[in-house]
Amino acid sequence: MFSKACEYGIKATIYIAVRSNEDKRVSLKGIANHIDSPEAFTAKILQMLARENIILSVRGINGGFEIEKSRLEHIKLADIVKAIDGDNIYKGCGLGLSECNELHPCPVHFEFKKVRDDLRELLETTNLKSLAMDVSSGVSFLRI
Amino acid sequence: MFSKACEYGIKATIYIAVRSNEDKRVSLKGIANHIDSPEAFTAKILQMLARENIILSVRGINGGFEIEKSRLEHIKLADIVKAIDGDNIYKGCGLGLSECNELHPCPVHFEFKKVRDDLRELLETTNLKSLAMDVSSGVSFLRI
DNA sequence: TTTTATTCGGACAAAAAAGTCCTATTTTGG
DNA sequence: CCAAAATAGGACTTTTTTGTCCGAATAAAA
Ligand code: FES
Ligand code: FES
Numbered sequence: 001m002f003s004k005a006c007e008y009g010i011k012a013t014i015y016i017a018v019r020s021n022e023d024k025r026v027s028l029k030g031i032a033n034h035i036d037s038p039e040a041f042t043a044k045i046l047q048m049l050a051r052e053n054i055i056l057s058v059r060g061i062n063g064g065f066e067i068e069k070s071r072l073e074h075i076k077l078a079d080i081v082k083a084i085d086g087d088n089i090y091k092g093c094g095l096g097l098s099e100c101n102e103l104h105p106c107p108v109h110f111e112f113k114k115v116r117d118d119l120r121e122l123l124e125t126t127n128l129k130s131l132a133m134d135v136s137s138g139v140s141f142l143r144i
Numbered sequence: 145m146f147s148k149a150c151e152y153g154i155k156a157t158i159y160i161a162v163r164s165n166e167d168k169r170v171s172l173k174g175i176a177n178h179i180d181s182p183e184a185f186t187a188k189i190l191q192m193l194a195r196e197n198i199i200l201s202v203r204g205i206n207g208g209f210e211i212e213k214s215r216l217e218h219i220k221l222a223d224i225v226k227a228i229d230g231d232n233i234y235k236g237c238g239l240g241l242s243e244c245n246e247l248h249p250c251p252v253h254f255e256f257k258k259v260r261d262d263l264r265e266l267l268e269t270t271n272l273k274s275l276a277m278d279v280s281s282g283v284s285f286l287r288i
Numbered sequence: 289t290t291t292t293a294t295t296c297g298g299a300c301a302a303a304a305a306a307g308t309c310c311t312a313t314t315t316t317g318g
Numbered sequence: 319c320c321a322a323a324a325t326a327g328g329a330c331t332t333t334t335t336t337g338t339c340c341g342a343a344t345a346a347a348a
Contacts, residue, residue, distance in 0.1 A: 001145065001233065001236075001238055002238065002239075002240075003335075003336090004240065004335075004336065004337095005335080005336075007238075007239050007240040008240075010239060010252075011239055011251075014251055027293090027294070027295090028294080028295070029294095038336080038337055038338080039338095040337065040338050040339075041336065041337050041338080043295075043296080043297095044297090044336095044337090046295090047295085047296065047297080050295095050296095057295065057296085058294085058295080058344095058345085059293095059294060059295045059296075059343070059344045059345065060292095060293070060294055060295075060343090060344045060345025060346060061292065061293045061294060061344090061345060061346040061347065062293075062294080062345080062346065062347090063293075063294045063295060063344080063345070063346090064294075064295085065295090077252070089145065094145055094146065094151075095146075095151050095154060095155055096146075096148065096151040096152075097285070097287070097288065098288060104285055104288070105283075105284050105285065106284060106285060106286070107155075107158055107275040107278055107279055107284040107285075107286070108154075108221070108266075108270070108275070109284065111266050111270060112266065114262070114266075115259060115262050115263045115266060118258070118259050118262060119259045122252075122255050122256065122258075122259060126252070126255065131251040131252070134251055135251055139249075140249050140250060140251040140253065141241070141248055141249065141250060141251075142250070142251070143241070144241065144242060144248070147305075147306090148305075148306065148307095149305080149306075171323095171324070171325090172324080172325070173324095182306080182307055182308080183308095184307065184308050184309075185306065185307050185308080187325075187326080187327095188306095188307090188327090190325085191325085191326065191327075194325090194326095201325060201326085202314095202315085202324085202325080203313070203314040203315060203323095203324060203325045203326075204313090204314045204315025204316060204322095204323070204324055204325080205314090205315055205316045205317070205322065205323045205324060206315080206316070206317090206323080206324075207314080207315070207316095207323075207324045207325060208324075208325085209325090289348100290347100290348085291346105291347085291348075292345100292346085292347080292348090293344100293345090293346085293347095294343100294344080294345080294346095295342105295343085295344080295345105296341105296342080296343070296344095297340105297341095297342085297343100298339105298340095298341095298342100299338100299339085299340090300337105300338075300339075300340100301336100301337080301338070301339095302335100302336080302337070302338090303334100303335080303336070303337090304333100304334080304335070304336085305332100305333080305334070305335085306331100306332080306333070306334085307330105307331080307332070307333090308329100308330075308331070308332090309328105309329085309330075309331095310327105310328090310329085310330095311326100311327090311328090311329105312325105312326080312327080312328100313324100313325085313326070313327095314323100314324080314325080314326090315322100315323085315324080315325100316321100316322090316323085316324100317320105317321090317322085317323100318319105318320085318321085318322095
C-alpha cells in the first residue's frame with residue numbers, strides 16, 4: 001500500500017506529534033527507537049518532511065525534530081503521504097493504465113474508485129493531533 | 145497498490161478470459177500486445193498463474209493460454225492477487241507493524257481496516273467473467 | 289573558545305522488483 | 319521423422335527501493 005519510507009514517515013511524524021504535544025523536542029535516535037526503524041534511513045525521510053515544512057528540524061546540541069503545537073490538528077495524513085509517495089495512490093489507475101479516466105476506464109475502475117476515494121477521504125480528514133492523542137493514551141501503538 | 149507483476153497478471157488473465165469466452169486460445173505475444181506489457185516478464189507471471197491453476201498453459205505449436213469457460217465466473221480477482229502479491233494487502237498492517245491486531249492496533253488501524261476490508265470484498269466478489277464481458281463489450285479497456 | 293551533541297547531505301552498498309536473453313522442452317503439421 | 323512454433327525455466331541485467339557511512343555544518347554548553 002505505502003512504501004516503507006512512507007510508513008516510517010507516518011510513524012515518525014506521529015511520534016514527533018506526541019512529544020511536541022508535551023512541549024518536547026525529540027532526536028533522530030529517539031524517533032528511530034520508538035518507531036523501530038533504521039536510523040540513517042529515517043534521517044533521510046525526516047529531511048524530506050522538513051523540506052516540505054511538515055516538521056521542523058533543529059541542528060546542534062539539544063537539537064531534534066518538533067511540530068508547532070498549533071499546527072497539529074491541521075496537518076493531515078495526506079500531507080505526509082503526498083510528500084513521500086506522491087499522489088499516485090489517490091489519482092493513479094489501479095491496473096496501471098497511464099491515467100485513471102472515467103471515459104476510458106480499466107476493468108476495475110468503477111469499483112476500485114470507491115475504495116480509493118475512501119482511502120483519500122481517510123487520509124485527508126485524519127489529523128495528526130488525534131493520532132497523537134490515541135498513542136499518548138495507549139489506545140494505539142507505533143511499534144511491534 | 146499492486147505490484148507491476150500483479151497489474152500485468154490481472155490484465156493478462158482478463159484478456160485470456162475474454163478470448164476463452166470466445167473459445168479461443170491466445171499466445172503470449174498476443175497477450176503482451178493486447179495489455180501492453182513486456183513479453184518476457186509477462187511470460188514469468190503467466191507461469192506463476194499456470195502453476196497456481198488459475199490459467200491453463202499449452203505448449204507447442206498452436207499452444208498458448210486459456211481458461212476453462214465454466215470456471216470463468218468462479219475465478220475471482222482475489223485469486224490472482226493472492227497468487228502474485230500474496231495476501232499482505234488484505235491482512236497486513238497499513239503502517240507495517242508485524243501484524244494487524246485489534247488488540248495492539250496501529251494509529252490508523254480502525255479507519256484503515258474499513259478501507260482494506262472494502263478492497264478485500266471487491267477482490268473476493270469480482271469474477272473474471274464479468275470483467276471479461278465489460279472488456280468485450282467495450283465498456284472497459286486493458287491498455288493506454 | 290573549545291568541545292560535544294546534533295542534523296544535513298553526498299556517496300556508497302545491499303536487496304528487491306522489474307525486465308531480458310537464451311536454451312530446453314513440448315506439440316503439431318508436413 | 320523432421321521442422322516449426324510455441325511455452326518453460328534458468329541465468330543474467332537494470333532500475334528502484336531500502337538502507338549505511340562518514341564528513342561537514344550548526345548550535346549549545348562547558
Ligand atoms: S482507470 Fe483504472 S482505476 Fe480508473
Ligand atoms: S494494526 Fe495497523 S492496520 Fe491494523
